[in-house]
Amino acid sequence: MNYSSSAQFTLAARVLHWLMAAMILTMLFIGVGMVASVSERHDWLIRIHKPLGIAILILAVVRLAVRLRHPPPPLPVDLPPLQKVAALASHWLLYALMFAMPLIGWAMLSAGGYPVMLSESLRLPPIFPVSPVAFAVLRHAHAWLAVLLFLTFLAHMSAALYHGLIRRDGVLSSMTGIRLR
Amino acid sequence: MNDPLVPTPSGKPARLTGPALIGRFAVIGAVVAVTVVAFCYVGGWLAPQRLTPARLINQLQANAGVFPGYRRNHAKGVCVTGYFLSSGQAQTYSDAQVFAPGRTPVVGRFAVPAGDPYASDSSVPFRSMALRFALANGQQWRTGMNSMPVFPVTTPQAFYDLLKAQQPDPATGKPDGAKVGAFFASHPEAAAFLGWVKTAKPSASFATEGYLSLNAFVFVDANGVRHPVRWRMQPESTDAAGDAATPSGTDYLDADLTRRLAQGPLRWHLLVTLANPGDPTNDATKAWPSDRRDIDAGTLVLESTQPQESGPCRDINYDPLVLPAGIEASDDPLLPARSAAYATSYLRRTSEEAHLPGTAAALPKPETKL
Ligand code: HEM
Ligand code: HEM
Ligand code: HEM
Numbered sequence: 001m002n003y004s005s006s007a008q009f010t011l012a013a014r015v016l017h018w019l020m021a022a023m024i025l026t027m028l029f030i031g032v033g034m035v036a037s038v039s040e041r042h043d044w045l046i047r048i049h050k051p052l053g054i055a056i057l058i059l060a061v062v063r064l065a066v067r068l069r070h071p072p073p074p075l076p077v078d079l080p081p082l083q084k085v086a087a088l089a090s091h092w093l094l095y096a097l098m099f100a101m102p103l104i105g106w107a108m109l110s111a112g113g114y115p116v117m118l119s120e121s122l123r124l125p126p127i128f129p130v131s132p133v134a135f136a137v138l139r140h141a142h143a144w145l146a147v148l149l150f151l152t153f154l155a156h157m158s159a160a161l162y163h164g165l166i167r168r169d170g171v172l173s174s175m176t177g178i179r180l181r
Numbered sequence: 182m183n184d185p186l187v188p189t190p191s192g193k194p195a196r197l198t199g200p201a202l203i204g205r206f207a208v209i210g211a212v213v214a215v216t217v218v219a220f221c222y223v224g225g226w227l228a229p230q231r232l233t234p235a236r237l238i239n240q241l242q243a244n245a246g247v248f249p250g251y252r253r254n255h256a257k258g259v260c261v262t263g264y265f266l267s268s269g270q271a272q273t274y275s276d277a278q279v280f281a282p283g284r285t286p287v288v289g290r291f292a293v294p295a296g297d298p299y300a301s302d303s304s305v306p307f308r309s310m311a312l313r314f315a316l317a318n319g320q321q322w323r324t325g326m327n328s329m330p331v332f333p334v335t336t337p338q339a340f341y342d343l344l345k346a347q348q349p350d351p352a353t354g355k356p357d358g359a360k361v362g363a364f365f366a367s368h369p370e371a372a373a374f375l376g377w378v379k380t381a382k383p384s385a386s387f388a389t390e391g392y393l394s395l396n397a398f399v400f401v402d403a404n405g406v407r408h409p410v411r412w413r414m415q416p417e418s419t420d421a422a423g424d425a426a427t428p429s430g431t432d433y434l435d436a437d438l439t440r441r442l443a444q445g446p447l448r449w450h451l452l453v454t455l456a457n458p459g460d461p462t463n464d465a466t467k468a469w470p471s472d473r474r475d476i477d478a479g480t481l482v483l484e485s486t487q488p489q490e491s492g493p494c495r496d497i498n499y500d501p502l503v504l505p506a507g508i509e510a511s512d513d514p515l516l517p518a519r520s521a522a523y524a525t526s527y528l529r530r531t532s533e534e535a536h537l538p539g540t541a542a543a544l545p546k547p548e549t550k551l
Contacts, residue, residue: 029223036225036233038337038518043502043510112527113497115321121506123319132496133535139528140537150220157216158209165205168194 007073008174016063051118057102076169097149108138234521240344245296249533249541253526258292260492263483271478274408275400277507278316285314290494291387301431306381310392311499320505326392332465333374337518370466386437388418397462397511409456414449449481462511498527
């Protein structure tokens with residue numbers, strides 16, 4: 001194995017990664033922005049938030065399938081074991097949150113007795129029985145896990161840039177598909 | 182020296198040292214810092230002056246106190262259940278299923294618009310009615326209406342400023358008249374409300390009141406044509422009770438409602454007012470001229486009542502922006518503020534019901550109120 005692996009993620013994995021990175025980051029900003037607003041922004045942001053969140057859930061299913069069919073390229077052989085573990089753990093945490101965030105959003109609206117409307121007329125069925133206690137717990141979980149997602153994202157992005165700018169070991173380009181040679 | 186971007190013959194890029202290394206770490210740090218700052222800015226943490234739902238609710242709490250489990254406004258109330266019998270007449274203007282001829286079940290709530298659930302029924306000269314229509318197609322229509330002809334203010338900021346002006350002075354336990362006066366002096370849009378409230382008196386019954394949406398909405402018909410509207414519930418019970426002298430005592434509304442419902446259902450007509458071009462849809466302080474066309478969309482029939490502590494209305498957030506296809510929000514700036522603030526109030530009161538850590542502890546029994 002060469003120092004700088006030339007292996008890349010499959011095209012499907014790369015497209016999904018960057019598309020979903022943009023969507024998830026957008027969702028985090030929309031989420032904190034809308035709950036801090038009383039203007040008409042609150043209304044239109046929430047109308048983007050719900051369908052975009054469900055779209056992330058659907059793409060996460062596709063992405064997990066792609067990942068299980070096409071194992072990712074190996075990390076550089078000389079990467080310290082701790083960093084390897086951190087990379088692996090953070091990737092699975094990101095996967096878990098990609099599923100958890102939209103499912104909790106959906107479940108909390110169900111528990112609150114709200115109709116889960118994705119548009120003027122498109123409605124999802126409830127996935128949780130109506131319960132104020134469950135609503136409160138899920139609503140707080142939605143907010144705290146969003147913070148965890150944001151922090152994990154920051155660590156993940158820093159690590160990617162560390163690989164790309166400092167180690168220059170091919171990890172970043174395995175996901176961008178761009179090789180600076 | 183190697184160019185850092187050119188790999189050494191082994192294929193391994195040269196080790197970065199000194200300024201080059203620091204520079205690249207600085208780039209990474211800058212990217213992270215910019216992201217964090219942007220996130221905090223959008224989330225309002227760097228803008229303490231921004232009006233947020235939390236600040237609105239905090240101000241309501243500052244004025245009335247915190248009563249765990251209760252709504253942060255319109256805290257004193259009672260649940261009602263029944264149905265809406267559509268006449269079919271509003272169908273031309275909105276293709277919401279609730280307006281097709283037939284019945285839609287309703288869970289509602291009458292309330293005294295004060296923040297204190299133990300306030301006297303006479304503490305404010307108006308009442309409110311909130312309704313949740315559960316449409317057969319699974320969609321919902323939620324609305325909260327007040328028995329006043331106009332709202333005092335146009336914008337959420339003005340509402341917040343009004344609450345601030347009305348915050349009780351710790352020394353006297355009463356709002357400072359000078360501050361309230363100063364608020365109204367700088368808010369001429371409140372004139373219509375002030376003119377009305379001067380002669381308004383608390384009604385002896387929920388049943389004899391009419392309730393108005395105040396905010397404008399938009400009906401969308403089957404062809405997608407939009408019709409700006411306001412609506413109100415007009416009571417069929419017009420007996421003298423509504424005009425009679427306000428009863429003594431602090432809790433007469435629930436007893437009156439129970440007594441009336443024991444004799445039979447109570448009815449209101451849902452009157453939908455169509456705006457003329459140019460009628461303001463973004464200003465709840467301005468009534469539309471009285472000659473605007475009203476459609477009698479159907480009859481609200483309320484059959485029974487339950488206490489709010491255990492009834493089905495307790496855990497409903499009557500968010501005015503929970504709307505079915507066929508009804509949309511107008512450009513009224515109060516609507517998104519209501520939606521956002523009610524969500525915050527709902528989260529706080531459900532968190533208290535769930536006894537989540539950090540939430541206000543349950544109060545002792547009402548008798549021991551401060
Ligand atoms: C990747 C997916 C998602 C992310 C990253 C996300 C993120 C967020 C964030 C950051 C907040 C603000 C929390 C706070 O500070 O209180 C929020 C609130 C919210 N989210 Fe999500 N969310 C996601 C999916 C969903 C989905 C699928 C739904 C519903 C179908 C949903 C419904 C809501 C609602 C109703 C609120 C609260 C609005 C309010 O209280 O006014 N979210 N979300
Ligand atoms: C919210 C945004 C993001 C999420 C949820 C996310 C998630 C993930 C996940 C789950 C993986 C594992 C590979 C897979 O199965 O797809 C991955 C890999 C990767 N990501 Fe991200 N990512 C995000 C943003 C970013 C950003 C902004 C960058 C770059 C600056 C980046 C760079 C990379 C790189 C280089 C890899 C490959 C790591 C390896 O070779 O193992 N990601 N990302
Ligand atoms: C920006 C302005 C307003 C704010 C901040 C505000 C705030 C609140 C809050 C916090 C609640 C309690 C919600 C809950 O916990 O479920 C409430 C209830 C209510 N509000 Fe408002 N409100 C505003 C404007 C209005 C207007 C214009 C109306 C006009 C009709 C109105 C009618 C009602 C009614 C009827 C209820 C009682 C709902 C129920 O019985 O559950 N509010 N308001």
